[in-house]
Amino acid sequence: MSKRVLIIGAGGVGNVVVKKCAMLPEIFGTIMLASRTLSKCDKIADEIGGNRVQTAQVDADNVPELVALIKGFKPDLVVNVALPYQDLPIMDACLETGVHYLDTANYEPKDVAKFEYSWQWAYQERFREKGIMALLGCGFDPGVTGVFTAYANKHHFDEMHYLDIVDCNAGDHGKAFATNFNPEINIREITQKGKYYENGQWIEVDALSIHKPIEYPHVGPRESYLLYHEELESLVKNFPSLRRARFWMTFGQQYITHLNVLQNVGMTRIDPVMYKGIAVIPLEFLKAVLPEPSTLGENYTGQTSIGCQIKGVKNGTDRTYFVYNNCHHAECFREVGAQGVAYTTGVPAMIGAALMLTNPEWMHPGVYNVEELNPDPFMDMLNKHGLPWHEQFDIELPHDYK
Ligand SMILES: NC(=O)c1ccc[n+]([C@@H]2O[C@H](COP(=O)([O-])OP(=O)(O)OC[C@H]3O[C@@H](n4cnc5c(N)ncnc54)[C@H](OP(=O)(O)O)[C@@H]3O)[C@@H](O)[C@H]2O)c1
Numbered sequence: 001m002s003k004r005v006l007i008i009g010a011g012g013v014g015n016v017v018v019k020k021c022a023m024l025p026e027i028f029g030t031i032m033l034a035s036r037t038l039s040k041c042d043k044i045a046d047e048i049g050g051n052r053v054q055t056a057q058v059d060a061d062n063v064p065e066l067v068a069l070i071k072g073f074k075p076d077l078v079v080n081v082a083l084p085y086q087d088l089p090i091m092d093a094c095l096e097t098g099v100h101y102l103d104t105a106n107y108e109p110k111d112v113a114k115f116e117y118s119w120q121w122a123y124q125e126r127f128r129e130k131g132i133m134a135l136l137g138c139g140f141d142p143g144v145t146g147v148f149t150a151y152a153n154k155h156h157f158d159e160m161h162y163l164d165i166v167d168c169n170a171g172d173h174g175k176a177f178a179t180n181f182n183p184e185i186n187i188r189e190i191t192q193k194g195k196y197y198e199n200g201q202w203i204e205v206d207a208l209s210i211h212k213p214i215e216y217p218h219v220g221p222r223e224s225y226l227l228y229h230e231e232l233e234s235l236v237k238n239f240p241s242l243r244r245a246r247f248w249m250t251f252g253q254q255y256i257t258h259l260n261v262l263q264n265v266g267m268t269r270i271d272p273v274m275y276k277g278i279a280v281i282p283l284e285f286l287k288a289v290l291p292e293p294s295t296l297g298e299n300y301t302g303q304t305s306i307g308c309q310i311k312g313v314k315n316g317t318d319r320t321y322f323v324y325n326n327c328h329h330a331e332c333f334r335e336v337g338a339q340g341v342a343y344t345t346g347v348p349a350m351i352g353a354a355l356m357l358t359n360p361e362w363m364h365p366g367v368y369n370v371e372e373l374n375p376d377p378f379m380d381m382l383n384k385h386g387l388p389w390h391e392q393f394d395i396e397l398p399h400d401y402k
Contacts, residue, residue, distance in 0.1 A: 002029025003357045006075035006099075008060050008090060009082035010035035012181060012294035012338060013104065013139070015044050015348025017081055017353075019336040020385065022048045028356045032073050034058040047337065049346065060086040066093035073363040075099055079353050083182060083344070084108040084115065091123055091134060100132050100356055100363075104139030104349050105185070105232045113188040113270060115230050121367060128366040135362075136369050138352035139345035140306055140325075141167055141247075142231035144387070146371035147378045148308040148323045149235055149349075154375060156321050156393075159241045160312040164397075165231070166224065168216040168250040171302035171329045171340060177258040178291040180341035184283055187268050190259065195228035196246040197236045208256070214248060215306040217390070218326055234369040241312070262286065297339040300329035304340045307389075309397050322392040325382070337387065344387060351381045 005028050007017050014033065021028040034056040041055035055096060058069050062080045069092055072079065080090045080103040087107040094101040108115040119341045120136055123172055127134050137143055145165045179186040194205040210226040229247035236245050251259075262268050267286050272279035307324025325344070332343035352370065355362035361374045370378070382389055 002026055003076040004030040004074060005043055005077050005079060005353060005357075006032045006034060006070065006073055007079045007081060008034050008058065008066075008086070009080065010037065010044055011081070012292070012296075012342035013081040013345045013349070014333075016336050016338045016342050017079055017349045018053055020124055020347055020350040021047060022052050024350075025052075026362060027358055030054070032056060034060075034069060034076065036060070044372075061089055063089050063092045063096070066090060067096050070094070070097040070099055074163055077102060077356060079103075079349055081349060083185060085110050087120060091120065094132060094134070094334065095123070095126055098130055098132055101127075101134040102138050102342055102349065102352050103134075103136060103354065104143060104345055106142075108185070108188070111270065115189075117230070117233055123183035124367045131165065131365045132354060133363055133365055134367040135352050135356060135373075136166075137231060137234070137365065138349050138370050140348055140387075141165060141229060142234070143345070143347055143348040143352070143370055144325065144382065145306070145308055146231050146235060146369055147382075148373045148389070149239065149310070150371040150373075151306065151375040151379055152310050152321050152323060153239060157310065157312040157314050157319070160239055160310050161241065161243045162311040163235065163239075163242055164309040165229065165245075166214050166216065166305075166307055166309060166324075168214070168219055168222050168224070168305045169302075169341065170216065170222060170250070171300050171304065172220040173291075173296040173300045173329075173339065175291055175296070177255065177297055179293060180296065180339060181293050181345070183287040183290045183293070185395075187259070187262075187283060187286070188270065189229075190227065190249075190251075191263060191268050192228065194226045195232075196226060196244070197242070198244045208387065210249075212343040214250075216250075217307075217324060219303065219305050222250040224250050225254075231369075233369060238369065238371050240247045293339070293342065297329065297333040297337060297342075300333060300339045303328045304344055307342065311397065320394055320397045322395060323389055324327050325387045325389045327387060331383065332386075347386050348378075348382070351378055351385060354381065
């Protein structure tokens with residue numbers, strides 16, 4: 001029986017989730033897109049056409065407003081692709097109305113650039129008691145990177161020891177400086193201290209201070225920077241055999257230069273600054289003058305390449321394993337009018353939603369990260385819905401594995 005889904009957030013990722021859900025009427029029979037700006041919802045719904053998607057205006061920071069919207073539309077599942085600040089109010093509204101929940105980024109308080117799962121994991125008992133499920137971090141990274149790791153663990157290792165998540169955007173959008181997803185969230189993530197996990201401890205390093213060239217399939221070597229990324233927290237918890245887990249992301253020199261200047265002049269600050277009697281948060285103002293990520297797709301060339309490089313043991317022998325996806329920006333634009341970063345996030349969100357609604361293995365009351373569920377049906381759907389993956393075994397991994 002087809003289901004009702006409410007998608008919140010009509011940005012770059014929301015556009016992809018709605019369009020991919022609309023392609024599967026046998027699963028997502030009735031779709032509503034709600035966001036802060038109604039015209040953005042209407043534009044996406046018009047592009048899909050055929051009255052396939054209903055739209056609504058909502059302030060997702062406001063729990064009573066969300067509850068009223070959910071009670072009116074009666075969805076089976078809420079997909080949250082607004083901003084991480086809205087995770088807790090939307091989870092509260094789902095609890096109040098007894099509706100399942102999915103998101104792609106973990107909660108962050110607005111006034112501290114700090115993201116961790118503790119706030120959302122604290123909902124575990126309440127979701128379980130209510131008989132509803134929350135699936136956290138179901139984009140690409142986090143999301144597919146967790147599914148890749150779970151798949152490696154299930155099929156290719158007796159014990160995993162070293163994990164490196166390698167994320168390359170080898171695309172060119174032609175702008176001097178722009179971020180591929182929400183600028184505020186993106187810049188907060190990159191300018192905070194780097195952190196990785198080794199031998200049971202978290203090791204903190206200065207932002208962007210560790211970097212080296214990494215070889216990406218069909219791209220070549222790209223300078224990659226060690227960042228803290230949220231899936232590291234859940235992956236080392238769920239796969240305790242991991243001795244080290246790190247996350248690497250590529251940035252071009254032009255991007256780093258712009259970021260340094262913006263940081264040096266104070267434009268990435270998240271504390272209020274008084275300007276002509278008005279309290280202005282510099283990073284929020286910066287977001288207002290940067291290109292919206294959803295508008296970058298049109299002339300975007302090149303591809304993304306994201307994967308997991310793992311070393312461990314199988315049948316008593318050391319082994320290495322690399323699983324990755326490459327995704328072309330131009331193909332994403334042709335299919336759904338989006339750039340690759342929005343596409344690689346939105347497709348897994350649709351897949352997670354589809355599995356929760358149709359596959360009993362993917363529906364358990366409580367709060368889960370994607371790697372806690374059976375990776376096989378997810379991997380199968382990635383191949384069918386636009387994000388095919390590839391594997392390499394026993395290759396020389398380019399990292400300094402000990
Ligand atoms: N896991 C991954 O791989 C991954 C990768 C990229 C992004 N993400 C996450 O995906 C989410 C969406 O990113 P994006 O690039 O699509 O961002 P975006 O383009 O800025 O879109 C966010 C949308 O949410 C809406 N919104 C913001 N605050 C709201 C509120 N209080 N009430 C209702 N709607 C609100 C915005 O409305 P307005 O248009 O009116 O501002 C906007 O349409 C973010 O949480 C991001 O961290 C995850």
